[in-house]
Amino acid sequence: MQRDIYDEDHEAFREVVKEFVKRYVTPEKARQWDADGEVDRATMKAAAEHGIVGLSVPEEFGGAGMLMDYRFRSVVNEELIRSGHGSALAGAAGIQDDLAVPYLAHFGTDAQKAKWLPKMATAEVLGALAMTEPGAGSDLRGVRTTAKKVDGGYVVNGAKTFISSGKTADIVVTFVKTGEGNRPDAFSLLILEDGMEGFEHGKKLHKMGFPGHDTAELSFSDVFVPDENLIGGVEGRGFVHLMMNLPLERLSIGAVAAAVGEAALEWTLDYTTNREAFGKQVVDFQNTRFRLAEMATTVDVMWAYIDRAMNLYRKGELSADEAAKVKFWCTEREWEILDQGVQLHGGYGYILEYPIARAFLDARVHRIYGGTNEVMREIVARSITGRK
Amino acid sequence: MRIVVLVKVVPDTNAERTLSLETGLTERATGLVADEIGERALEAALTYADAHEGTEVHVLTVGPAEATASIRKCLAMGAASATHVVDDGLVGADLGLTAEVVAAALGRVGYDLVVAGNQSTDGMGGVLPAMVAEHLGLPSLTNLAAVDIADAEVSGTRVADDAAVSLSAPLPAVVSVTEALPDPRFPGFKGIMAAKKKPLEVISLADLGIDADDLTTSRSIMLAVDARPPRGAGVKITDDDGEAGVRLAAFLAENHLI
Numbered sequence: 234m235q236r237d238i239y240d241e242d243h244e245a246f247r248e249v250v251k252e253f254v255k256r257y258v259t260p261e262k263a264r265q266w267d268a269d270g271e272v273d274r275a276t277m278k279a280a281a282e283h284g285i286v287g288l289s290v291p292e293e294f295g296g297a298g299m300l301m302d303y304r305f306r307s308v309v310n311e312e313l314i315r316s317g318h319g320s321a322l323a324g325a326a327g328i329q330d331d332l333a334v335p336y337l338a339h340f341g342t343d344a345q346k347a348k349w350l351p352k353m354a355t356a357e358v359l360g361a362l363a364m365t366e367p368g369a370g371s372d373l374r375g376v377r378t379t380a381k382k383v384d385g386g387y388v389v390n391g392a393k394t395f396i397s398s399g400k401t402a403d404i405v406v407t408f409v410k411t412g413e414g415n416r417p418d419a420f421s422l423l424i425l426e427d428g429m430e431g432f433e434h435g436k437k438l439h440k441m442g443f444p445g446h447d448t449a450e451l452s453f454s455d456v457f458v459p460d461e462n463l464i465g466g467v468e469g470r471g472f473v474h475l476m477m478n479l480p481l482e483r484l485s486i487g488a489v490a491a492a493v494g495e496a497a498l499e500w501t502l503d504y505t506t507n508r509e510a511f512g513k514q515v516v517d518f519q520n521t522r523f524r525l526a527e528m529a530t531t532v533d534v535m536w537a538y539i540d541r542a543m544n545l546y547r548k549g550e551l552s553a554d555e556a557a558k559v560k561f562w563c564t565e566r567e568w569e570i571l572d573q574g575v576q577l578h579g580g581y582g583y584i585l586e587y588p589i590a591r592a593f594l595d596a597r598v599h600r601i602y603g604g605t606n607e608v609m610r611e612i613v614a615r616s617i618t619g620r621k
Numbered sequence: 622m623r624i625v626v627l628v629k630v631v632p633d634t635n636a637e638r639t640l641s642l643e644t645g646l647t648e649r650a651t652g653l654v655a656d657e658i659g660e661r662a663l664e665a666a667l668t669y670a671d672a673h674e675g676t677e678v679h680v681l682t683v684g685p686a687e688a689t690a691s692i693r694k695c696l697a698m699g700a701a702s703a704t705h706v707v708d709d710g711l712v713g714a715d716l717g718l719t720a721e722v723v724a725a726a727l728g729r730v731g732y733d734l735v736v737a738g739n740q741s742t743d744g745m746g747g748v749l750p751a752m753v754a755e756h757l758g759l760p761s762l763t764n765l766a767a768v769d770i771a772d773a774e775v776s777g778t779r780v781a782d783d784a785a786v787s788l789s790a791p792l793p794a795v796v797s798v799t800e801a802l803p804d805p806r807f808p809g810f811k812g813i814m815a816a817k818k819k820p821l822e823v824i825s826l827a828d829l830g831i832d833a834d835d836l837t838t839s840r841s842i843m844l845a846v847d848a849r850p851p852r853g854a855g856v857k858i859t860d861d862d863g864e865a866g867v868r869l870a871a872f873l874a875e876n877h878l879i
C-alpha cells in the first residue's frame with residue numbers, strides 16, 4: 234500500500250542513504266563488524282557527515298533537528314535493513330539518535346548540550362543509555378546502582394548489563410539511585426564518561442543476534458562523577474525523564490520491526506522467484522503465494538500503524554501506552570513474517586549467509602528489550618482497565 | 622570564477638530502459654537520474670571551488686520537467702545555482718538543437734569555464750560539448766582523463782590508445798571529462814535542505830529566442846525506429862560421446878573467437 238507520510242525531502246534523503254549503503258555498507262564491512270563485535274567509528278563518522286547519524290541533534294548544535302520527527306530516522310532504518318548488511322549500523326545509529334541524544338537534547342542543561350551535542354552530531358562522541366542491571370530489568374525501580382552525594386559531585390557504585398553500544402560509547406547516560414526507597418524521585422540520570430576512574434567495561438556478551446553491534450556489562454566502583462554531569466542539573470528527575478522518552482524508544486523499535494518485515498518480504502519474494510522445485514519456481518506454489526500475500530498484507534498494516542504513530546509523535550501526542558501497543562504488536566508481526574520467510578527459504582533460511590536467517594536471530598530481542606512485550610501488555614491493560 | 626557544469630538528466634541506469642517505438646525516445650517514466658558522467662564533471666568543478674573561494678558552480682540542464690529532483694541533487698551536492706531549460710519544443714531534440722540551446726543558455730548564465738561529460742549514457746552522441754564550444758567560439762578540450770583548473774587556464778590529459786596528450790587552453794573554455802575522473806561525492810541531509818533554498822531558474826525556448834521548428838537550420842530527423850531483433854536460440858553443445866570439447870573448440874574457431 235502506498236505510504237503517504239514522506240515528501241520529496243524524505244525521498245531525496247532515501248537516495249542519500251542508498252548511496253551510503255552502496256559505498257559503505259558492503260558485505261565485507263558487515264563481516265568485519267561481526268568479527269569485531271562493533272561498528273567501526275570511521276563508518277559512524279561518515280554516516281554522521283551525511284546526516285544519517287545525528288538526525289535528532291538540534292540544528293543549533295550541528296544536527297538535523299529531527300528529534301520530534303521520526304520520518305528521516307525511519308528512512309535510515311528502512312534502507313540500512315533492506316540492504317541485508319546494515320542491521321548493526323542501524324542498531325548503533327538508533328542508540329545514538331533515539332536513546333542517547335534525546336536525554337541531552339530534551340533534559341540537558343545548556344552547558345551539557347553545548348558540551349556534548351555538537352560532538353554527538355558528528356559521531357565524535359557516541360552515547361549509550363544504561364538502565365538495566367543484573368538484578369533489575371523490567372522492574373526498573375529495583376536498580377541498586379547508587380550515586381552518593383559528595384562535595385562537587387557523586388560517587389557511583391554498582392553495575393549495569395546488556396547495554397547497547399556500551400563498549401563503543403564515550404558517554405553513558407546512567408540510571409542511578411540518588412535517594413532512599415523506590416519513589417520516582419529517588420532516581421537520577423548521570424553522564425558517565427569513558428575513562429573515568431573506577432568505570433570498567435565487563436566481558437563481551439555473546440548474543441544470539443546482532444553480532445556486529447556491541448552490548449556490554451558496565452561496572453562502577455567509587456566512580457567520581459562531577460555535578461555538571463547530572464542530567465538537567467536537578468536531582469530526582471531520572472525516572473520522569475526515562476518515562477518521557479519511552480514513547481520514542483518504543484516507536485523506534487516498532488518502526489525497525491516494520492522495516493525488517495518489509496525487507497523480509499522482499500528477500501523472500503526474490504528467493505522464491507529464483508528457486509525451483511518439482512520443475513517450477515517455488516513462488517508459484519499456492520502455499521508460497523498465500524504466505525507471501527499474508528506477509529505483504531501484514532507489512533502494509535504495520536506501516537499504516539507505524540505511520541500513524543509517527544504522525545502522532547510529530548504532534549507530541551504519542552502516549553506511552555499507545556507506543557507500548559505499537560512496540561509489542563509490530564515486533565510480534567515481525568517475528569511471524571521472519572519465521573515464514575525462513576520457512577520459504579528452506580534450508581538456506583537457516584544459513585547465516587542469507588539475510589533472512591540473520592534477521593530472524595536479530596529480531597528475537599525486539600520482543601525483549603525496550604520493555605518486554607509482557608510489560609507492554611501490562612501497560613496497555615492498565616490504560617484500558619485503569620487497574621494496576 | 623564561474624564554472625558551469627552541463628549535466629544531462631537520463632533514465633535511471635539501474636532500471637530497465639525501453640525505447641518507445643512510436644517516438645523513438647527512451648521511455649523516461651521509470652525515474653530519472655543525473656547522468657553519472659555529469660556528476661563526475663560536477664565533482665571536478667566542486668573540488669576546485671572547495672579550494673578556491675569566490676568560485677561559483679552553476680549547473681545547466683536541458684531536459685524534461687521531471688528532471689527537477691535530479692537538478693536539486695546537484696545543488697545538494699554543492700552547486701550554488703542551476704538553470705533548467707524545459708520546453709515541449711525540445712522533446713526529441715537532436716544534438717544540433719540541443720547544442721544551440723545549451724550555448725544560448727550559457728550566454729545568459731555567464732561562464733568562465735564550462736565542464737561537461739564526454740558522452741551521455743543514453744544519447745551517446747559524444748559531441749555536444751564540442752558543438753557548444755563551436756557556437757561560442759571557445760577552445761574545446763575533449764575527453765580529459767585528468768583536469769587541472771587554474772585562474773586563467775584549464776589543462777588536462779587525454780588518454781588515447783597509444784599516447785597521453787597534454788592539452789591546455791586559456792579561459793573561457795569548454796572541457797569534457799571521462800569516467801577516469803574521481804567518483805562524485807554524494808549529498809547529505811544538510812545539503813538536501815540547503816538545496817531547497819538555492820536558485821533554480823526554469824527557462825523556455827522563448828526566453829532564449831530559439832525556434833525549435835526553424836527549418837532554415839539543418840536538423841537530424843528520425844525517419845524510422847525498430848526494436849532490436851530478439852536473440853536467436855544459440856548453439857548448444859552436449860557431451861554425449863566425450864567429444865564435446867573438440868566440437869566446442871571447433872565452434873569457437875569457426876566464429877573467430879579463439
Ligand SMILES: Cc1cc2nc3c(=O)[nH]c(=O)nc-3n(C[C@H](O)[C@H](O)[C@H](O)COP(=O)(O)OP(=O)(O)OC[C@H]3O[C@@H](n4cnc5c(N)ncnc54)[C@H](O)[C@@H]3O)c2cc1C
Nearest residue numbers: 362363364365369370371395396397601602603604605607
Ligand atoms: C541485546 C540487548 C540489548 C539491550 N540494550 C539495553 C540498553 O541499551 N539499555 C538498557 O538499559 N537495557 C538494555 N537491554 C536490557 C533489556 O531492556 C532487558 O533485558 C529487558 O527490559 C528485560 O529485563 P530483564 O532481562 O531483567 O528480564 P526480567 O525483568 O527479569 O524478566 C524476565 C521475564 O519476566 C517477565 N516479567 C517481568 N515482569 C513482569 C510482569 N510484571 N508481568 C508479567 N511478566 C513479567 C518478562 O516479560 C520476562 O519474560 C538490552 C537487552 C538485550 C538482550
Ligand SMILES: Cc1cc2nc3c(=O)[nH]c(=O)nc-3n(C[C@H](O)[C@H](O)[C@H](O)COP(=O)(O)OP(=O)(O)OC[C@H]3O[C@@H](n4cnc5c(N)ncnc54)[C@H](O)[C@@H]3O)c2cc1C
Nearest residue numbers: 627628646683684711737738740741744745746747748749
Ligand atoms: C523535453 C525533453 C525531452 C528529451 N528527451 C530526450 C530523449 O528521450 N533522449 C535523449 O537522448 N535526449 C533527450 N533530451 C535531451 C537532448 O535532446 C539530448 O540531450 C541531446 O540530443 C544531446 O545528445 P547526447 O546525449 O547524445 O549528448 P552527448 O554529446 O553524448 O553528451 C555529452 C555531454 O554533454 C552534456 N549534455 C548533453 N546533453 C545535455 C543536456 N540535455 N543538458 C545538459 N547537458 C547535456 C553532458 O555533459 C554530457 O555528458 C530531451 C530534452 C528535453 C528538453
